[in-house]
């Protein structure tokens with residue numbers, strides 16, 4: 361039997377404690393699979409005295425995760441602290457600098473500093489594994505980085521945030537308001553006390569930026585993402601979508617176009633019959649479209665201690681199975697020097713179908729004026745429906761338009777025109793429609 365792989369874990373919260381527990385529970389099986397034992401040799405967290413429900417008696421305690429990362433007592437450093445700066449960044453950098461393999465679940469860190477960390481890993485010939493950073497337990501990184509070699513990816517999109525999907529699923533199934541569903545998500549521990557990061561799409565954007573780099577071989581550009589969250593979605597939108605045969609999901613979408621790469625995160629209408637529309641509650645899903653294999657959809661738990669630990673342990677096992685002289689694959693699928701600059705396609709050139717919901721004064725000529733603005737901007741309509749407004753059926757009407765394929769620029773111009781005409785009583789709602797099988 362070969363020598364044990366000594367693991368050092370910084371961060372013993374939801375994910376870290378689960379990793380320690382699964383490594384202990386599955387020690388015999390992992391030893392058989394890896395050809396050597398995997399042992400937790402050292403740990404670090406903020407509070408040494410806290411009972412974490414796991415046996416840490418065999419591990420050396422470090423108050424400072426950077427000291428743990430640099431020390432001689434471990435072969436792999438596992439970062440499960442979180443955050444794109446502070447101890448997470450410092451400890452990952454320290455481990456890579458001394459030529460130590462790293463496993464992390466930290467999407468924020470990779471979105472912000474992934475290229476720089478990948479360069480250090482490359483220079484020192486070590487692995488930086490991060491399967492748990494995108495879509496939790498779903499093995500999407502390995503699929504894109506390894507299994508799809510040779511495929512050209514044309515589009516990757518997915519439901520990457522369980523909190524948002526939980527809220528949208530309950531709004532549709534139970535007719536509840538956004539606020540009521542968010543409060544329940546917080547009560548059940550699916551949403552943070554400050555939910556902004558999830559519901560405004562930042563978390564999805566971090567994960568998307570990593571998928572984009574793997575999909576298109578481009579440098580990570582986490583600041584170059586069109587971003588809209590779900591806090592403006594109302595019951596009126598959910599009901600109108602359902603009547604038209606659509607469901608609303610918060611998607612992260614990366615797509616290659618003639619003008620560059622589109623990276624966007626926004627509420628999206630997908631056909632109710634599509635596979636991705638069936639992905640409900642906290643479940644995540646990633647759809648990958650390629651030229652050789654065709655379309656793939658991976659779905660499963662995107663968060664939670666055990667699901668995330670599963671991905672972390674898969675990454676640790678890869679390192680346990682590797683041997684001296686083994687050539688490590690590049691962090692983002694190709695060497696950092698081979699990643700192309702990210703060229704952003706302007707959002708105004710985005711092409712697709714659009715759902716537009718307007719609340720208008722119930723006056724003669726408004727319906728015709730709205731249709732006129734659409735025609736003026738070359739927008740052809742699949743449907744236009746007018747009905748009484750639930751909130752004020754006497755003086756207001758709701759007009760719902762669904763366009764055929766058009767551009768973002770045309771839709772914005774048409775909606776601006778309608779707003780200037782003075783027919784609207786509230787802000788217009790525009791939701792993009794995404795093609796999905």
Ligand SMILES: NC(=O)c1ccc[n+]([C@@H]2O[C@H](COP(=O)([O-])OP(=O)(O)OC[C@H]3O[C@@H](n4cnc5c(N)ncnc54)[C@H](OP(=O)(O)O)[C@@H]3O)[C@@H](O)[C@H]2O)c1
Pocket residue numbers: 370371372373374375376404405406407408410423424425439440441442443447465466467468492493496662663664665668
């Ligand atoms: N939770 C999930 O479902 C999930 C899913 C996918 C990815 N992730 C990612 O996994 C990572 C960890 O998430 P989590 O949910 O497990 O977080 P968490 O429950 O908040 O745990 C964070 C841990 O980091 C420790 N820590 C904080 N500051 C530290 C410092 N300065 N030095 C040493 N330790 C420090 C904390 O110590 P104390 O316990 O002593 O306070 C705690 O044990 C994050 O990057 C997150 O984005 C999480």
